[in-house]
Amino acid sequence: xxxxxxxxxxxxxxxxxxxxxxxxxxxxxxxxxxxxxxxxxxxxxxxxxxxxxxxxxxxxxxxxxxxxxxxxxxxxxxxxxxxxxxxxxxxxxxxxxxxxxxxxxxxxxxxxxxxxxxxxxxxxxxxxxxxxxxxxxxxxxxxxxxxxxxxxxxxxxxxxxxxxxxxxxxxxxxxxxxxxxxxxxxxxxxxxxxxxxxxxxxxxxxxxxxxxxxxxxxxxxxxxxxxxxxxxxxxxxxxxxxxxxxxxxxxxxxxxxxxxxxxxxxxxxxxxxxxxxxxxxxxxxxxxxxxxxxxxxxxxxxxxxxxxxxxxxxxxxxxxxxxxxxxxxxxxxxxxxxxxxxxxxxxxxxxxxxxxxxxxx
Amino acid sequence: xxxxxxxxxxxxxxxxxxxxxxxxxxxxxxxxxxxxxxxxxxxxxxxxxxxxxxxxxxxxxxxxxxxxxxxxxxxxxxxxxxxxxxxxxxxxxxxxxxxxxxxxxxxxxxxxxxxxxxxxxxxxxxxxxxxxxxxxxxxxxxxxxxxxxxxxxxxxxxxxxxxxxxxxxxxxxxxxxxxxxxxxxxxxxxxxxxxxxxxxxxxxxxxxxxxxxxxxxxxxxxxxxxxxxxxxxxxxxxxxxxxxxxxxxxxxxxxxxxxxxxxxxxxxxxxxxxxxxxxxxxxxxxxxxxxxxxxxxxxxxxxxxxxxxxxxxxxxxxxxxxxxxxxxxxxxxxxxxxxxxxxxxxxxxxxxxxxxxxxxxxxxxxxxxxxxxxxxxxxxxxxxxxxxxxxxxxxxxxxxxxxxxxxxxxxxxxxxx
Numbered sequence: 001x002x003x004x005x006x007x008x009x010x011x012x013x014x015x016x017x018x019x020x021x022x023x024x025x026x027x028x029x030x031x032x033x034x035x036x037x038x039x040x041x042x043x044x045x046x047x048x049x050x051x052x053x054x055x056x057x058x059x060x061x062x063x064x065x066x067x068x069x070x071x072x073x074x075x076x077x078x079x080x081x082x083x084x085x086x087x088x089x090x091x092x093x094x095x096x097x098x099x100x101x102x103x104x105x106x107x108x109x110x111x112x113x114x115x116x117x118x119x120x121x122x123x124x125x126x127x128x129x130x131x132x133x134x135x136x137x138x139x140x141x142x143x144x145x146x147x148x149x150x151x152x153x154x155x156x157x158x159x160x161x162x163x164x165x166x167x168x169x170x171x172x173x174x175x176x177x178x179x180x181x182x183x184x185x186x187x188x189x190x191x192x193x194x195x196x197x198x199x200x201x202x203x204x205x206x207x208x209x210x211x212x213x214x215x216x217x218x219x220x221x222x223x224x225x226x227x228x229x230x231x232x233x234x235x236x237x238x239x240x241x242x243x244x245x246x247x248x249x250x251x252x253x254x255x256x257x258x259x260x261x262x263x264x265x266x267x268x269x270x271x272x273x274x275x276x277x278x279x280x281x282x283x284x285x286x287x288x289x290x291x292x293x294x295x296x297x298x299x300x301x302x303x304x305x306x307x308x309x310x311x312x313x314x315x316x317x318x319x320x321x322x323x324x325x326x327x328x329x330x331x332x333x334x335x336x337x338x339x340x341x342x343x344x345x346x347x348x349x350x351x352x353x354x355x356x357x358x359x360x361x
Numbered sequence: 362x363x364x365x366x367x368x369x370x371x372x373x374x375x376x377x378x379x380x381x382x383x384x385x386x387x388x389x390x391x392x393x394x395x396x397x398x399x400x401x402x403x404x405x406x407x408x409x410x411x412x413x414x415x416x417x418x419x420x421x422x423x424x425x426x427x428x429x430x431x432x433x434x435x436x437x438x439x440x441x442x443x444x445x446x447x448x449x450x451x452x453x454x455x456x457x458x459x460x461x462x463x464x465x466x467x468x469x470x471x472x473x474x475x476x477x478x479x480x481x482x483x484x485x486x487x488x489x490x491x492x493x494x495x496x497x498x499x500x501x502x503x504x505x506x507x508x509x510x511x512x513x514x515x516x517x518x519x520x521x522x523x524x525x526x527x528x529x530x531x532x533x534x535x536x537x538x539x540x541x542x543x544x545x546x547x548x549x550x551x552x553x554x555x556x557x558x559x560x561x562x563x564x565x566x567x568x569x570x571x572x573x574x575x576x577x578x579x580x581x582x583x584x585x586x587x588x589x590x591x592x593x594x595x596x597x598x599x600x601x602x603x604x605x606x607x608x609x610x611x612x613x614x615x616x617x618x619x620x621x622x623x624x625x626x627x628x629x630x631x632x633x634x635x636x637x638x639x640x641x642x643x644x645x646x647x648x649x650x651x652x653x654x655x656x657x658x659x660x661x662x663x664x665x666x667x668x669x670x671x672x673x674x675x676x677x678x679x680x681x682x683x684x685x686x687x688x689x690x691x692x693x694x695x696x697x698x699x700x701x702x703x704x705x706x707x708x709x710x711x712x713x714x715x716x717x718x719x720x721x722x723x724x725x726x727x728x729x730x731x732x733x734x735x736x737x738x739x740x741x742x743x744x745x746x747x748x749x750x751x752x753x754x755x756x757x758x759x760x761x762x763x764x765x766x767x768x769x770x771x772x773x774x775x776x777x778x
Contacts, residue, residue, distance in 0.1 A: 057677055077680040078689070090678035094696045103692070104682035155683065 004068065007033040007191055008054065008159065013063035015049050023049050025215040027063070031193065033158075036185050038194045038202040041212030042238070047195050050212075051161050054193065056080050067159065078107075083152035083160040083190075087167055089144045091136040097123075097147050098132040104155040122150040125184055142173045149181065153190065162194045166201065178204050199239050203227065211235050227285075232272060233358045236283040243289070243327050245282040246360065249273050256352050264322045267298045267352035272359045279360040284350060286328045291340075293349025300349040303327065305342055315340065321348060411756070418749035421526040424471050427464065428455045432522040440519060443512050449499040452518075453490065460487055476517035482506040529750035534558070554734065554751075561730040564648055564720075565713035571653040572660040572709045573702065580664035580701070585673070598661050606655065610722045613651040617641040617723070643725025651719045656712055660705035667701030703770050711759050731755060 008031035015024040024046040031037050039047035052058040054065060056077030064071050072080060092100050101122055105115040123129050126146035136144055145165060152160050162181075166174045182205045185192050196202055202209050203223040211218045211226065211234075219226060219235045230236035233244075245266060251258040257270040259282055268282045293300055303321035314330050317340060321327040329348065331340065340346070369377040425432060430451035438444045459465040465487055472479035482505070489505045503510040520538075531537050531544060535552040538544050546552070579598065583591050601609060616622050624638045633639055641647060671694065679689030717732040724730070731751060738748040 055677075055681055057680075076686075077677070078683050078685055080681075081683065082681060084678065084681040086674045086678055088672060088674060090672060090674040092675060092678070092693055103679070103684070107683045107685075107688055151682065 004033040009066040013060045034189045036192045036207045038206040038209045040202040045212040046215040047212040083157035085152045085162040085165040087164045089148040122154040126150045159191045243284045249278045268355040268357040271356045280357045284355045286330045288354040289350045297349035414749040419525045422524045424521040425524045446499045453498045529747045557731045568652045568713045569710045576660035584668035644727045647723035648728035656709045659708045663704035664701040
């Protein structure tokens, strides 16, 4: 079975609201059928605008969007057949849950008995059987959320858009809903385009993540690749925690470079630096740096502990290292790490392969 | 289980309920003192006047007080034949007292309301009664004028005996109680009030409809336009509030009169010929146009306040789920605006039903409303009790509409802002 790799295609899409500033710049993005893709980025990065263009509530200033091979810019929203979950759910407050779900079926003139079956199925999918006659106002936030998801799926769309659907929920509920939405996606195989500014949400749910900043996709890759191999400083900074050293490349050879800091030199993995003299920001994940390292590591330096924060399963330690007083270490909670005391000097080491020399901030 | 039945005590041993009441008491007094000035104001300016109006509309004490002895002696009279001598005698004494106090003129006016023809015979009686001799007053009074010997006139007097009457209410709907106590319509050429009531309802209804049709799109624009435009539009909507009602009405007169700007324009574009200008002033059209314009903000504001709360994502959801823009509007947006529609319509209708200045100025003969009639009786005929009766009928009409609205739509559904 061949999967349509270009089920949704943004082709050189530009969008500007005022004719002066481009909110989306030259967007080129393909979404495969059945994929769960997340648009992740800070607010104002253009991700919601992309979603609105796909849904038909905004028109691209330039370029074209294709859905299953057809240009859709001239098709009004109600003819696109795209399911959508809104940020504040947008349930119709004057209709019962049943009527809310029946709305898309009624406008499609689906006979009542068939519609009832679909509604039952959709409600059981979000485990809300028995809630059909409630009004949305009588439901909790999480339940309203599920109704909104069920409503966007009840008419069997091929594509569902979700615009920060979990933003209004509390942390625990948000996490359980993440899994629930992920399972629904896996079981029915619908294509989902999901917008969020919450990176952990994006990492847990998606097949691929498009990181947006400044109207552009900074990186489009799977969650693990995004975390392990960020291609630029913005992505490294935005996804997960990150220790940085700003410096200048002093030598580059054999897939390894030497970066000169203010008063030391470190080895790093040259990602976006090409030659000597270039300015760079070296990015290192906190869990890739170890205390009391073995001599095999090619970066070993001493630092002073400035702050110790107990987190239960691990301890976060802030260290003043090579002039960076914000260097964070995550140390697993074990009995061997008892010498972590405020003011102590400790040895810290990491492999140059994990320290990625990216573009300067 | 025992803890539920046992009275809960505070640490000091006082029952919790008592302690709570004590604690709440201060707050209650504070709250009451805060509303007290307004409460007093409402009682003085609203409850008292309406109570007074109610009393006035049914009050018929004047005649009762002027002829106390007469009515006492009339109690035994069956009203079939002429009253006995006793009644004539007490009437004579009552009447003499009135002459001394120079109040017999008022009596004649009052009795004339009940039956035409009293005025002249009371005047005559006053003149002749000076030379009355003691005893046999029946003969003497009857000889003054033949109407004094007519049992109908004595029945008319007896009808004024009760201190309270509902005659004014009957008059308000063009009915009256005849000599036999039957309630019948007044003759057809004198039925003015029913026409006025119907016209008032009709104008209020259509003004409400026109206001709704115009206000709905405006309110929608106001609620959806970006701030900088919607503020300007809001000022345009509120502008009438900042202009005197009289000025606005007068400007409509300038616009709509036969030699006015609108007619000039129609003549200019050839819609009507110069000698055939449209009459838009001093008739119903004038009332419709001016009242709709003046009452429009009262419809726009409640609608706006409701529309403002409707999230734009609801319409989007409606469309993304496959509804055409019309379906999304009709099934999603419109039902959510019903509280605003209810509030606006009720407000405009109730204001329109009692509208006074505008119809008085631009309504002419065919455009005046019941409130103008009330004012007429207050100022010109000085029949305050009749004016009060009609005022109360208007008030109860409004209450009936309110009740109907509550039955049909539900008053909880209303939203004024």
